Amino acid sequence: MTELASERGPGLSGIAWGELRRRPVFRLALWALAALCSLAVYAPFLASDRPLVLSAVHRDEFDRARKGLVAPGRSLASLVADGHDAYANRHADPDAPTWDDALAAEGRAIEARLDVLAESLDAQATPVLDAARHGVERTLELARSGRMDDARRSADVSVELAVEIGRLLDPASVTLTPVLSFPVVAALSPLEVLLQVAWAGLLVALVRRRATMLRWVALVAVAAALARAFAGGHAGPFDTAGFKEELTSGGMQAGLAWFAPVPYGFAEQHPEEDLRPPTWLASAELSSAGAYVRGARVPRPDEVTGFVPATRPVDVRAGEPDVNSPWRHLLGTDASGRDLLARLLHGARASLAVGLLSTLLLLVVGVLVGALAGTFAGRTDLLLSRFIEVFVCFPVLFLVLALVAFVGPSTWNVIAVIGLASWTSVARLARAEFLRERERDYVAAARTLGFSWARIAFGHVLPNALAPLLVAGTFAVAGAILVESTLSFLGYGVRVPIPSWGSLASESRDPTHWWLLVFPGACLFVTVLCVHALGDALRDAVDVRGGAR
Amino acid sequence: MSAPTGSTGPLLEVRDLVVTVRRAHREVRVVDGVDLAIGAGECVALVGESGAGKTLTALALLDVLPQGARASGRLVFDGRDLAALDPDERRRVNGSGIALALQEPAGAFDPVYTIGEQIAESLRLHARLPRAAAWVRAVELLDEVGIAGAAERAHARAHELSGGQRQRAMLAMAVAAGPKLLVADEPTSALDATLRVEILELLRRLQATRGMALFVVTHDLGVVAELAARVAVMYAGRIVEEAPVERLFARPAHPYTAALLRARPQLAVRASGAAIPGQAPEPGRWPGGCRFHPRCGLARERCEHEVPPLADLAGAHERRSACFFAEEVR
Numbered sequence: 098m099t100e101l102a103s104e105r106g107p108g109l110s111g112i113a114w115g116e117l118r119r120r121p122v123f124r125l126a127l128w129a130l131a132a133l134c135s136l137a138v139y140a141p142f143l144a145s146d147r148p149l150v151l152s153a154v155h156r157d158e159f160d161r162a163r164k165g166l167v168a169p170g171r172s173l174a175s176l177v178a179d180g181h182d183a184y185a186n187r188h189a190d191p192d193a194p195t196w197d198d199a200l201a202a203e204g205r206a207i208e209a210r211l212d213v214l215a216e217s218l219d220a221q222a223t224p225v226l227d228a229a230r231h232g233v234e235r236t237l238e239l240a241r242s243g244r245m246d247d248a249r250r251s252a253d254v255s256v257e258l259a260v261e262i263g264r265l266l267d268p269a270s271v272t273l274t275p276v277l278s279f280p281v282v283a284a285l286s287p288l289e290v291l292l293q294v295a296w297a298g299l300l301v302a303l304v305r306r307r308a309t310m311l312r313w314v315a316l317v318a319v320a321a322a323l324a325r326a327f328a329g330g331h332a333g334p335f336d337t338a339g340f341k342e343e344l345t346s347g348g349m350q351a352g353l354a355w356f357a358p359v360p361y362g363f364a365e366q367h368p369e370e371d372l373r374p375p376t377w378l379a380s381a382e383l384s385s386a387g388a389y390v391r392g393a394r395v396p397r398p399d400e401v402t403g404f405v406p407a408t409r410p411v412d413v414r415a416g417e418p419d420v421n422s423p424w425r426h427l428l429g430t431d432a433s434g435r436d437l438l439a440r441l442l443h444g445a446r447a448s449l450a451v452g453l454l455s456t457l458l459l460l461v462v463g464v465l466v467g468a469l470a471g472t473f474a475g476r477t478d479l480l481l482s483r484f485i486e487v488f489v490c491f492p493v494l495f496l497v498l499a500l501v502a503f504v505g506p507s508t509w510n511v512i513a514v515i516g517l518a519s520w521t522s523v524a525r526l527a528r529a530e531f532l533r534e535r536e537r538d539y540v541a542a543a544r545t546l547g548f549s550w551a552r553i554a555f556g557h558v559l560p561n562a563l564a565p566l567l568v569a570g571t572f573a574v575a576g577a578i579l580v581e582s583t584l585s586f587l588g589y590g591v592r593v594p595i596p597s598w599g600s601l602a603s604e605s606r607d608p609t610h611w612w613l614l615v616f617p618g619a620c621l622f623v624t625v626l627c628v629h630a631l632g633d634a635l636r637d638a639v640d641v642r643g644g645a646r
Numbered sequence: 647m648s649a650p651t652g653s654t655g656p657l658l659e660v661r662d663l664v665v666t667v668r669r670a671h672r673e674v675r676v677v678d679g680v681d682l683a684i685g686a687g688e689c690v691a692l693v694g695e696s697g698a699g700k701t702l703t704a705l706a707l708l709d710v711l712p713q714g715a716r717a718s719g720r721l722v723f724d725g726r727d728l729a730a731l732d733p734d735e736r737r738r739v740n741g742s743g744i745a746l747a748l749q750e751p752a753g754a755f756d757p758v759y760t761i762g763e764q765i766a767e768s769l770r771l772h773a774r775l776p777r778a779a780a781w782v783r784a785v786e787l788l789d790e791v792g793i794a795g796a797a798e799r800a801h802a803r804a805h806e807l808s809g810g811q812r813q814r815a816m817l818a819m820a821v822a823a824g825p826k827l828l829v830a831d832e833p834t835s836a837l838d839a840t841l842r843v844e845i846l847e848l849l850r851r852l853q854a855t856r857g858m859a860l861f862v863v864t865h866d867l868g869v870v871a872e873l874a875a876r877v878a879v880m881y882a883g884r885i886v887e888e889a890p891v892e893r894l895f896a897r898p899a900h901p902y903t904a905a906l907l908r909a910r911p912q913l914a915v916r917a918s919g920a921a922i923p924g925q926a927p928e929p930g931r932w933p934g935g936c937r938f939h940p941r942c943g944l945a946r947e948r949c950e951h952e953v954p955p956l957a958d959l960a961g962a963h964e965r966r967s968a969c970f971f972a973e974e975v976r
Contacts, residue, residue: 474713536713537753538748538750538752538753538754539753539754539755539756539757541710541712541748541754542746542748542753542754542755542816542819543756544708544710544740545708545710545740545741545745545746545748545820546740546741546745546768546771546819546820546822546823547737547738547739547740547741547742547768547771547772547823548737548741548767548768548771549734549737552771556767557756557758557759560756560758560759561756561757561758
């Protein structure tokens with residue numbers, strides 16, 4: 098049915114789309130917003146302290162695993178030597194792990210270390226690791242089945258083997274093979290994967306004008322997210338894996354290390370580079386000792402004591418541009434020496450997510466309340482309208498601040514609070530639309546066909562009233578972004594260290610650190626401008642009475 | 647097709663239906679105690695001037711009165727007292743039990759959906775058909791009501807159809823869920839003369855093939871003559887005469903009916919009929935006694951004070967008239 102329908106002339110939405118596409122402002126704003134959203138969605142690939150692709154010898158990690166093999170081996174042996182009853186007597190505390198749990202934990206620790214060793218070794222060296230693995234498995238098996246004498250013997254053999262491995266695999270004597278990994282992808286959460294795949298698919302479908310593709314896009318995105326979830330082991334956003342440090346110190350020897358265009362994490366700090374201006378400016382130039390060369394921040398001896406403020410040389414880590422390269426900190430750094438561009442890119446996520454999701458919430462709540470008031474006119478309408486009027490009496494910003502103070506600042510709380518505080522205008526609009534539409538004959542016809550009020554309200558009236566609601570929703574996005582940045586500016590927004598444009602703008606109020614105010618402010622300005630342009634174009638396109646066409 | 651009122655009683659029985667409308671802070675009785683019975687498969691017409699309360703009577707049968715109007719009285723449909731049903735069950739009677747063909751087909755369709763989608767929606771709700779089957783059935787229905795190229799036209803929206811096609815599509819939508827009673831409100835008033843004949847033909851065919859009862863509300867005696875087996879004549883919120891159609895035309899038993907028949911333009915006589923003297927009273931400002939008496943040639947003193955009941959006519963089966971002097975009507 099849908100395939101057949103798509104062969105027909107354009108539907109109402111198709112007509113509206115054609116009308117919109119003829120407007121250059123709309124197209125410009127749409128593409129700008131699409132670009133902004135892309136930056137936000139793919140921020141980890143654009144700014145990250147992890148390499149995108151890494152082929153490296155993990156020398157330090159290998160050494161840690163080698164040396165760390167004996168300790169869990171010994172404690173496994175002692176657990177087995179104790180036996181179940183002695184262990185239980187000593188650990189009478191009910192919270193303590195049981196003997197079986199303790200055995201399993203030691204077994205897992207040994208397994209993990211063997212895995213790390215095997216990863217960096219070529220096949221000829223692995224038989225000894227396999228032997229160790231077998232030894233541990235056999236020990237566990239024997240211990241669990243109660244053959245304690247055999248288990249004890251097996252455990253002793255395993256410990257000897259571990260010591261032997263430690264000696265045998267001295268990094269000086271074995272050659273390690275490089276391991277290929279994708280640290281950025283490994284750090285993504287399933288939700289991020291879902292969004293990234295879905296967004297890519299959406300863009301392709303939009304560009305190729307194939308609405309039927311969307312079903313496949315959704316399917317592929319969900320599959321990718323599920324795959325990511327089952328692969329497991331994704332690092333959290335604050336996991337500073339220290340790739341750059343290890344690569345710099347030589348603990349990790351890279352054959353190949355591709356970094357993101359902005360090779361900084363959003364929480365990665367360079368304290369010796371705090372409040373550095375954009376590095377393409379002459380005033381940002383640093384000497385090899387880390388002292389500013391020009392301008393007010395050049396270290397001068399104190400007139401009385403002759404004390405020269407100390408400077409630290411800048412720590413240029415692997416993958417980072419040179420100290421005075423214009424690319425080092427394109428937009429400068431903040432008070433902790435965090436790269437502003439990286440933080441802006443990641444901040445777009447919080448700002449846009451709050452803007453879009455809280456608008457979604459306020460649309461749902463507003464349309465629901467408006468639909469109820471408009472469908473069941475009379476007493477329900479009276480009650481809901483008065484409630485809305487009371488609600489409107491509270492200024493949105495104060496309401497939001499008070500609510501956030503109660504529930505605590507976090508991204509989700511901010512979304513919920515903004516959505517639940519600013520639904521009233523949409524509710525009033527929806528109510529008016531529903532009251533107008535309900536007088537039309539098709540509503541009466543639907544009632545004579547025995548449709549339920551919910552089906553009539555949401556299946557028939559809502560699609561007819563959708564256009565003005567969408568326009569209101571578009572403007573609400575801009576409003577929500579601004580409220581969020583106000584909250585973040587005041588320190589009640591998304592939780593630090595997650596950046597948002599508002600919190601970035603509040604990092605320094607000293608005009609000498611203008612870049613911390615100008616760039617986040619510009620991001621906000623452009624986004625809100627684009628959203629408003631979109632809303633304006635949408636309103637003109639759907640407004641027949643305005644006579645704009 | 648004449649009234650087969652079986653032992654189980656009529657399909658729809660209306661007792662003392664009153665519809666009040668709020669007008670300028672006053673409750674106005676627009677329909678004032680209508681009694682009516684429609685048998686299964688029967689075609690009954692309700693005739694009257696505009697403002698007589700015909701349309702509100704029709705809307706009250708489906709419980710879809712406009713904002714501000716309220717109905718009271720007893721409606722028994724298919725053996726069930728509609729007032730006693732819970733709201734969900736009452737709602738489900740609409741469409742599958744009683745359906746309405748609206749006066750204005752242009753507005754009856756939701757402009758967002760294609761006509762096929764809307765007919766299919768009714769089928770999915772009442773017949774519980776899956777999406778694809780409902781679509782196939784919707785196309786069949788459009789074909790049945792005589793829309794050429796139904797499979798194509800099902801994808802059209804209402805504004806893309808001609809007036810006649812729209813009327814047909816609306817009838818298809820109304821009968822989609824197989825109602826036992828179709829209420830048609832002025833089925834031909836929006837159409838020109840040639841289309842009018844086709845639509846009346848279609849209505850007759852739909853009624854015959856589906857064994858459906860038909861309740862036609864009209865001011866057009868031509869429609870009555872074409873379709874109905876029995877007629878109820880309504881004046882000022884009340885039914886003043888009820889009779890099988892041939893006998894009503896042959897010998898009316900109420901002065902208003904007689905006046906209506908005379909007012910009908912007649913080709914054979916080459917005269918535009920005689921207008922009824924005076925004006926139809928406004929709802930709520932009805933004269934006392936017999937409401938027709940100010941315009942009636944037979945009116946006497948008694949008519950001004952006493953309300954004539956709708957009573958069986960002496961010696962005539964199935965005929966009722968609300969006139970004290972029914973015998974004298976010419």
